[in-house]
Amino acid sequence: METKQQPTHPEPAAAATETGLPDGEAADVIDKERFDTAPDAREAALAGAMLDQQERRYRKRLFLTLAAVATVVFVICLLSGRYNCTKAELLASLGHGLLQGVISVLNLPAEHWGWWQPLSNPIEVTWGQDIDTVMWTVRMPRILAVMLIGGGLSISGASFQCVFRNPLVSEGILGVSNGASLGAVLAIFFGFGPALTSLCAFAGGMLAVGLAYSCSKMFRGNPTLVLVLAGTVVGSLLTAGNSIVKYLAPQDTKLPQITFWLMGSFAGISWSKLRFMGPLILICSLGILRMCWQLNLMALGDDEARALGVDTARARKILIFLATVITSSAVCVCGIVGWVGMVIPQITRLVVGPDARRLIPATFMVGSIFLMLVDIVCRTLVVTEIPVGIITSLIGAPIFLVLLKRVKEGWA
Amino acid sequence: MSTLTVENACFSYDGKTEIFSGLSFSMENKEVLCILGPNGIGKTTLLKSLMNLHPLKSGVIRVDGTDIRHMPRRELARTISFIPQAVQFTFPYKVLDVVLMGRTPHLNSMARPSEEDYQESIDAIRRFLLLDEPTNHLDYGKQMQTLDIIRAMKEQNVGMIMTTHNPDHTFIACDKVAIMNHGAFTTVGPPNEVVTKKNLREIYGIDVDIIDYHGSVERKVCIPLPGDR
Incomplete structure (x- = not known):
C-alpha cells in the first residue's frame, strides 16, 4: 500500500503580507487566500475514496491468500498422523x-x-472402515476445532490488545483462563466426567471475567486500567484457588489428570464438543469482526474514542463479553493453550499493520493456520502426543523473533 | 448561527475538591475564545467537560438550548469536536487511517464508507472545535501556521475554544480571552483589555511588558522581563 503524495499547494501567506495593506485588511487577505487555496475538499474526498478502494482490493487479496494457505494446511493436517495407513x-x-x-x-x-x-x-x-473412522470421527472434528480455537484465541487476543491499548495483553488478561482452570480443576477433583468438566471450565471462565468486570466498576479512574488491575487481582486469587485444589488432590490419580488438563490437549475433541464450541466461537468472532472500526478508535484512547462519538463503555462491555465467550469455549474443550492469543495478533500486525479492519480477520486465519501446524507437530513428532502448550511456545517464539528482525522497517 | 452556553458549571474528580465552580460563559460559532491560566488549573478538564467526557457535577452546558448530556454521543461528536493536546499511539497507524478516524462521526457506515460518505464527511464541518494547546510541541513556523488555520476556520463559522500558555497567541488569533484561575473565569474580554501586565503577573508570577508594535502588522506584543533575583 503506497499512499500517493498530495500535490503541494502554494504558500499564500507570504504573498499576502507583501501587499502592504493596513493590518486588519492584510489579515483578511491572508485568511481568504489561505482559505481559497486550501486543498480542495472534493479532491481530498476523491483521494480518500480511491485509497479506500485500493485498501479494499488489498484486503480481498490478503484474505484470499490466507484462505488458500489455510485450506492447504487443513488438508495436510488431516493427512498427517501416526495411524498406519x-x-x-x-x-x-x-x-x-x-x-x-x-x-x-x-x-x-x-x-x-x-x-x-x-x-x-x-x-x-x-x-477399510477404519480409515473412514480415522478421517471422519477422529481427525475431522479435531482439526476443525483446532482451526476455530486458533482463530478464536487470536481474535480475542487482538481485540483485547486494541481495547487495552497494549500489544502485550493476551486474551487471559481478565482472568478467563484462570477461572476456566479452576472450574476444570474442581470438576476433576470432585470426579466429574469430561463433559461436565468442560462445562465447569466454561462457566469458570465466564464467572471470572464477570467478577473482574464488576470489581472494576467499584473503582474510579481510567476504566481500562482499572479493568486490567481487577483482572490481575481476580486472576491471582483464582490461581491461588487452583494451587489449593492441586495441593489437596491425590498425588497418584487426580493430580496428573489436572496437570495434563492444564497443559492443554486436542486429543479429547469429538463432534459433540465441536457442536458446542464451534457455533459459539464463530458467532462471537463475527460479532467482533463487525466492531473493527470501533476497535481502531478505542486503540486511540478512551477520551479520543468518546470524543469521536463511540460509546466506549458499551463497546467495551460487548467486546469483553464476546472475547470471553470465545476464550472460555476454546479453553473448555482443550485446556490452556498459551501464547497464541498474544503472539499471533502481534505477528499478524507486523505483516498487515495495525488497522483492525485488516488485523482482526487476518489474525483469525493466521491463528488457525498456526495452531493447525502446531497440531501436526504434536501428533507426528514422537509416538505419544505432546501437550499443545509446549509446542506453541517452541514454534511461536522463533517465528516471532525472525519476523521481528525481518520487518524492522515495516510496521514494528 | 449556533451558541454554546455554559451556566454555573461545576466539576470535581473526587466529589470533594472542586476543580471549577460557578463557571459561566457563552460564545457563538464565529468567535475564537482563548483560555489562559497557570498549569494544573483545570483548562483541559473544562474542555473535556464541554465534550461531556467529564460530566459536570452541577450546572448545564447547552448547544443552541440543548443540554449536551441529553445528546447522543454521536450527535455531540458531530456538533463539537475535540483535539487533545497529544494522542499516544500504541500502534503504528497510518496518517490516512487516523485522519479517517477523525471523520468517524460524519460517516454513515463505519465499516464501509462510500465515496459519497467521504464527500459529505469532508464537507461537514462541526460547529465548535475545542483545541487543547494546539501549538504545543510545534516549531515556531508551524505554531504560526496553526494560528492561521484557526483564523481561517473562524471564517467558516467554526467557534473555537483553545488553551495556550503563550499570551502573544491571543493577540494573533483570538477574539476573546478568558483567564482561568481559582476555579473560575476571573476575567473575560477582548485580548487588548484582558491580557494586561497585572493579569499576567497574577497568572504566571512574572513581570511582562506589553507594548504596541507598529510595523508590517499592528498588534500588541508581550515582552517577558528578567526576574527579581
Whole structure:
C-alpha cells in the first residue's frame, strides 16, 4: 500500500503580507487566500475514496491468500498422523466423504419428489472402515476445532490488545483462563466426567471475567486500567484457588489428570464438543469482526474514542463479553493453550499493520493456520502426543523473533 | 448561527475538591475564545467537560438550548469536536487511517464508507472545535501556521475554544480571552483589555511588558522581563 503524495499547494501567506495593506485588511487577505487555496475538499474526498478502494482490493487479496494457505494446511493436517495407513487412502476417504455430502444435498429433491435419478458417488470405496473412522470421527472434528480455537484465541487476543491499548495483553488478561482452570480443576477433583468438566471450565471462565468486570466498576479512574488491575487481582486469587485444589488432590490419580488438563490437549475433541464450541466461537468472532472500526478508535484512547462519538463503555462491555465467550469455549474443550492469543495478533500486525479492519480477520486465519501446524507437530513428532502448550511456545517464539528482525522497517 | 452556553458549571474528580465552580460563559460559532491560566488549573478538564467526557457535577452546558448530556454521543461528536493536546499511539497507524478516524462521526457506515460518505464527511464541518494547546510541541513556523488555520476556520463559522500558555497567541488569533484561575473565569474580554501586565503577573508570577508594535502588522506584543533575583 503506497499512499500517493498530495500535490503541494502554494504558500499564500507570504504573498499576502507583501501587499502592504493596513493590518486588519492584510489579515483578511491572508485568511481568504489561505482559505481559497486550501486543498480542495472534493479532491481530498476523491483521494480518500480511491485509497479506500485500493485498501479494499488489498484486503480481498490478503484474505484470499490466507484462505488458500489455510485450506492447504487443513488438508495436510488431516493427512498427517501416526495411524498406519497411506496418504492416498486418507485422501480418497476425504474426497469420498466431501462428495457424499454434496451429493446427498443434491439428491434431496430426487428422493422426495423423484425429479431425477439419485446420483451416486463416483469415488469407489476401496479402503477399510477404519480409515473412514480415522478421517471422519477422529481427525475431522479435531482439526476443525483446532482451526476455530486458533482463530478464536487470536481474535480475542487482538481485540483485547486494541481495547487495552497494549500489544502485550493476551486474551487471559481478565482472568478467563484462570477461572476456566479452576472450574476444570474442581470438576476433576470432585470426579466429574469430561463433559461436565468442560462445562465447569466454561462457566469458570465466564464467572471470572464477570467478577473482574464488576470489581472494576467499584473503582474510579481510567476504566481500562482499572479493568486490567481487577483482572490481575481476580486472576491471582483464582490461581491461588487452583494451587489449593492441586495441593489437596491425590498425588497418584487426580493430580496428573489436572496437570495434563492444564497443559492443554486436542486429543479429547469429538463432534459433540465441536457442536458446542464451534457455533459459539464463530458467532462471537463475527460479532467482533463487525466492531473493527470501533476497535481502531478505542486503540486511540478512551477520551479520543468518546470524543469521536463511540460509546466506549458499551463497546467495551460487548467486546469483553464476546472475547470471553470465545476464550472460555476454546479453553473448555482443550485446556490452556498459551501464547497464541498474544503472539499471533502481534505477528499478524507486523505483516498487515495495525488497522483492525485488516488485523482482526487476518489474525483469525493466521491463528488457525498456526495452531493447525502446531497440531501436526504434536501428533507426528514422537509416538505419544505432546501437550499443545509446549509446542506453541517452541514454534511461536522463533517465528516471532525472525519476523521481528525481518520487518524492522515495516510496521514494528 | 449556533451558541454554546455554559451556566454555573461545576466539576470535581473526587466529589470533594472542586476543580471549577460557578463557571459561566457563552460564545457563538464565529468567535475564537482563548483560555489562559497557570498549569494544573483545570483548562483541559473544562474542555473535556464541554465534550461531556467529564460530566459536570452541577450546572448545564447547552448547544443552541440543548443540554449536551441529553445528546447522543454521536450527535455531540458531530456538533463539537475535540483535539487533545497529544494522542499516544500504541500502534503504528497510518496518517490516512487516523485522519479517517477523525471523520468517524460524519460517516454513515463505519465499516464501509462510500465515496459519497467521504464527500459529505469532508464537507461537514462541526460547529465548535475545542483545541487543547494546539501549538504545543510545534516549531515556531508551524505554531504560526496553526494560528492561521484557526483564523481561517473562524471564517467558516467554526467557534473555537483553545488553551495556550503563550499570551502573544491571543493577540494573533483570538477574539476573546478568558483567564482561568481559582476555579473560575476571573476575567473575560477582548485580548487588548484582558491580557494586561497585572493579569499576567497574577497568572504566571512574572513581570511582562506589553507594548504596541507598529510595523508590517499592528498588534500588541508581550515582552517577558528578567526576574527579581
